[in-house]
Amino acid sequence: MSDHQEIETKFEVDAEFNLPGLGDLPGCAAVTLSDVQLLGATYYDAPGLPLAAHGVTLRRRTGGTDEGWHLKLPVSAGVRRELGEPLTPAADGPPRRLLDLAAHRLRGARPEPVATLTTRRSVRRLLDGDGRTLAEIADDSVVGTTGPDAPAVSWREVEVELGTGSAELLAAVGERLLTAGARPAASASKLARVLGDPRPEPDRWPKDSTAAGVVLPALRRHYEKLVTNDPLVRLRGADAVHQMRVSARRSRALLRAYSSLFDPAAARQVADELRWLGRALAPARDAEVMRARIAHRVAALPGPPPGAEALAAELDAELAERERDAYAVADEVLAGDRYRELLDRLDALIADPPLTPRGRAKARPELARAVADSWKRVERAEKRAKRADTQDAADTARHDVRKAAKRARYAADAASGALGKPARRLAKLAKRVQTALGDQQDGVVARDELTAIAGHRADSPNGFALGLLTGTEYVEIERARTHYLEVRRPKRARKLVAKMKR
Structure with a gap:
């Protein structure tokens, strides 16, 4: 099972947005641009969306360099732990190992597909002098839907994921994007944007003065x-x-x-x-x-x-x-x-x-x-x-x-x-x-x-x-x-x- 910590910031951008130059940022020796990737992702959750309501995502992804099943667990603001298992047929359902790690939210419920996303992605990598990836900037055009009969939503966003770079570099890339016209993302994830940022049911509490x-x-x-x-x-x-x-x-x-x-x-x-x-x-x-x-x-x-x-x-x-x-x-x-x-x-x-x-x-x-x-x-x-x-x-x-x-x-x-x-x-x-x-x-x-x-x-x-x-x-x-x-x-x-x- 793969296991790594994902530190990223997300930005909303308009269709005509142009990514600014980033090669002059401190520590950056080169910038590479990948071929366009076509990614498909099916997200799974139980009735009531207990995973999404608590910032947990369980998905099956095809295409790109990280095909497979992924479970993302929130750690702190902008930080998630991503666990992965190899790609298996969708009909087999999510791998048991990932289901066990999501059991604290699923509570015995069986997850089913709740959303499908198609993403057209290009990636810029900021490299240091030794060729290590300081950060990845993914430019994503996304189409998402909650079912075959549901209306599709589409948008463009930019994700900045930290590699071996520092928090200061992550902030510097963000500042450069904001200056170029990007906006901080209103939703914490692509899935949250499609589902409408679900939240847990509010607690029924008396007044604070009690x-x-x-x-x-x-x-x-x-x-x-x-x-x-x-x-x-x-x-x-x-x-x-x-x-x-x-x-x-x-x-x-x-x-x-x-x-x-x-x-x-x-x-x-x-x-x-x-x-x-x-x-x-x-x-x-x-x-x-x-x-x-x-x-x-x-x-x-x-x-x-x-x-x-x-x-x-x-x-x-x-x-x-x-x-x-x-x-x-x-x-x-x-x-x-x-x-x-x-x-x-x-x-x-x-x-x-x-x-x-x-x-x-x-x-x-x-x-x-x-x-x-x-x-x-x-x-x-x-x-x-x-x-x-x-x-x-x-x-x-x-x-x-x-x-x-x-x-x-x-x-x-x-x-x-x-x-x-x-x-x-x-x-x-x-x-x-x-x-x-x-x-x-x-x-x-x-x-x-x-x-x-x-x-x-x-x-x-x-x-x-x-x-x-x-x-x-x-x-x-x-x-x-x-x-x-x-x-x-x-x-x-x-x-x-x-x-x-x-």
Whole structure:
């Protein structure tokens, strides 16, 4: 499967538009012009256009240099990730691999053709002194239709796609085109122009001044981030499984912290399923983190000591296998009905929320009460940690403090627009507590992992290096415990909570 990032800007131009000269732009040594290409593209989507509504395109292209099936996923403004499979007969439908990567939007629906485009294209390439393509400027004359009986629309546009050039070059080409009479494209893609820029159904939310009106936009952001990371996890994207778990945790934290705003049964069901998802993805993330942590620790050992490099290779191979197995489980989870039903339930809860009277009440008092209750959970967890009679019990209890601090942080973050500086400052304080205790927990997990490894490698020639690694984790745990005591500041937190409730 081909995979590359597409960075481009699009411009509308009139039929008589003439492309300006571009050969004098910085870094450009030559400009080449291709023969005219005739491209055909059939775009696929499900009923309701869930792909197009979220900026995802699935197409079958013929002609040109990149014939095949393509899936484009939005990354950011003007940036998309394009994945491709070889051309197969249209009757066979889109390849299964691409359908799996679009499943987060399709939700089990079968995509069918929704638009056909024919493009007459000429391409200018800006080359550097070594013959590398800095940027491609495609001059396209397009005819599009949504079906054999639908009227056709036609237009001309210019696409500038960045190659090895810089963002400054992309901007310079754009300025040159605008000066020559081009206009920024009103639609994000050719398909959007044919379909009319479809958008998701609007959410049915109460006024911004209500408690739910403040919390729901935050829930929607976390939901969209969760869904956006779905295909990236399947593609083994860097940090994707972590970001997906964070989005699930944040969504669950808001449903729990602000449970009084929603129908209890509906909110609890979705929150419980979000916990299930987070736990299902945890082994992949844990293996990823442990593998990177041990590699970093080995590299930082002075010397390096005898056996360090051999130990690093052994542990990396073992953890890499664990990571592969964990990702295989994650793939099964994301392909399953339970996960798809979770997305449907969470989307429905956000779009048309089952609110209680408190959800429709004025924002400030309801939000302040919820954030205060979340911080009380932190204080209760800290008291349990102080009563622990062993270090292991205290470590376990502090892990509960960390989880409570996360919920308080997320609750305060979501309410900061209504509660102002006290909520923002409490969120920062909670984050410091969470980070310090997270460092401690990471150290505890790594220490226990290394201790277990040492247990079944008693006769290993690399035992000295393994002992050094384990000792390093003991030091890191103590450092994190001390840091936690420095950042917790309970009196400061109580003052911030009191200010929010005024």
